[in-house]
Amino acid sequence: MTDQSNPPGGTPRTTPVKSATFDDYTLSEIRRAAATGIYDIRGGGAKRALPHFDDLLFLGASMSRYPLEGYREKCETEVVIGARHAAKPLVLKTPITIAGMSFGSLSAQAKEALGRGANAAGTSTTTGDGGMTPEEREHSNKLVYQLLPSRYGMNPDDLRKADAIEVVVGQGAKPGGGGMLLGQKINERVAAMRTLPEGIDQRSACRHPDWTGPDDLEIKIAELREITGWQVPIYIKVGASRPYYDVALAVKAGADAVVLDGMQGGTAATQNVFIEHVGIPTLAAIRPAVQALKDLGMHRTVQLIVSGGIRNGADVAKALALGADAVSIGTAALVALGDNDPKWEDDYRAMGTTAGAYDDWHEGNDPAGITTQNPALASRLDPVAAGRRLANYLGVMTLELQTIARACGKSHVLNLEPEDLVALTVESAAMAGVPLAGTSWIPGQS
Amino acid sequence: MTMTLTNTGLIDLADTTVREANATLQAATEGAFTLANPGGKHALACGLQHPVSVTIKGHCGYYAGGMNKLAEITIEGNAGTGVAENIMSGTVRVTGDASQSAGATGHGGLVVIEGNASARCGISMKGVDIVVGGNVGHMSAFMAQAGNLVVLGDAGPDLGDSIYEARIFVRGSVARLGTDCVEKEMRPEHLEFLADILTRAGMEADPTEFRRYGSARQLYHFKIDNAGAY
16 A cells, blocks of 8 residues: 555655544534534434443353353343332333333324334333423333423322332433523424423423422322322432432432433433533442342342433343342333434434434424424324334343343342353442452452 | 311310311311310421411411311411421411511412511422511521412511522511622512412402512523522
């Protein structure tokens, strides 16, 4: 190969070097900000490379322990969420649930598809910032109703229809931030559900209107239980930032379950700077959260549901091995429905993006008909077929989870434990609290 | 757990749990009840959904009358944080003062505070009418979306900050208006509305003494030039 930087007979030149600090993306963002005067808003979770479940490996059974037969011996997957105080805890056939996503951020077809897929898999779906629609109640056998700072659409009738209640304190994409839904998606129905003028840029509150700390929240939860007759579980959802203390305070406040959402967890819309620079990775959040539960004697009594970047059965298995009781998926579920499918590449190109990178969900132009309120686009999504795809995906993840659990000799997926894991990097070993592979070294512990 | 009371009676919280009291009230479809010895307990008479009448003889803790539908609740005393939060319909009346977030996020119905209300009265209100006989604290009607906040006394700082389509009427002084909240013209229909709601609230005041405040609607959309407003 000819070195073009040093042409024969010419003056030698150094190869042009682009800055690692001011890389192409950074330069483009500076130019975009300078031209538009507004920060970048997008959907999804953190896109930067982070220590994650891929940095962990399972130690399969060998001489010291024996595996279960892959296609013969049972490996149970059923989990029970919320038996601490609720008369009717949720019984899930798989420990993989569907995270909260609103009608408004998602089309009615997408919400229906999530319900259909979850029903087939025997798991739960969750409402979002905007209330419960009759359609999603109809299509979800197990529906978790979120109580958010905005209280959009909140009412006691829907509260009593819920199978569980999730008090949302924060989410991984934006711990400390409120919801956002831009005017393109505030159509007549969405506006009416949220009591907002049609077409405005909705910016939800980040703090709850009637409680300000864990002592207040304990009383708030007692009120919710009084209104619902102590029948259904009450979860508290936090964005991963200070998981030890947040989980301990959630337990103190009376939660039946804690949902812990890492920074890879998606959002319908918020500032890119918020998504990429606030909060901690899912991997780093689990062990402190589990430790808080153990210190309080509440591990496996108050369930821990982990979300943020769960993609396959291995991720589920690793989360459970680190001490979670279940996981939630949001982004992955949307992909299973059809989000970012290459078959819409021409449409993505027309918007200046490409399949796999499309994240302008707030603009409401999703060619896959999922993150939109445009009737023509939404009609592209067949909720029955999309629901089938989600059911398939949940089934595959569950099979993958069982495959790993059996290989580790576990007859129930909740029997997976940290001792089944090693880490590939020093960082992930420290975060997950498991040894660096091939050593007995756990950074920070030994 | 529900007591044997049928659509009327006295529930003494000195020897009855909050759960038993609420279960009884929630099951009743009509009639009048009295709650004695509330002792500042929380979540009293919350989640009612039938046209019953409830009189609470004393001070209540947090969230009294929370998420009320159809019931007529009177608190003969003071109320803690979040009285009548997320009320849907019916009436919740407090004869004394109310703490923070009175009537927060209420969708409908009427909340009457005969005394003063503390900070964030009517925060995120979504259609409820709130009448306060005395003063309201700071950040009242913050992010108020719909409904009416009527204050016979004075309002604290940052009244109606980030308000949407709710209306605020104040007879006394306003320490400071919040972001995007402005004084608006008082038209005949507003005087008519005030006369009606004051009557319903059992308050005596001259509607012409009130000023009206609402949204300037300048912050409904993202604009970089609005950044300094926050």
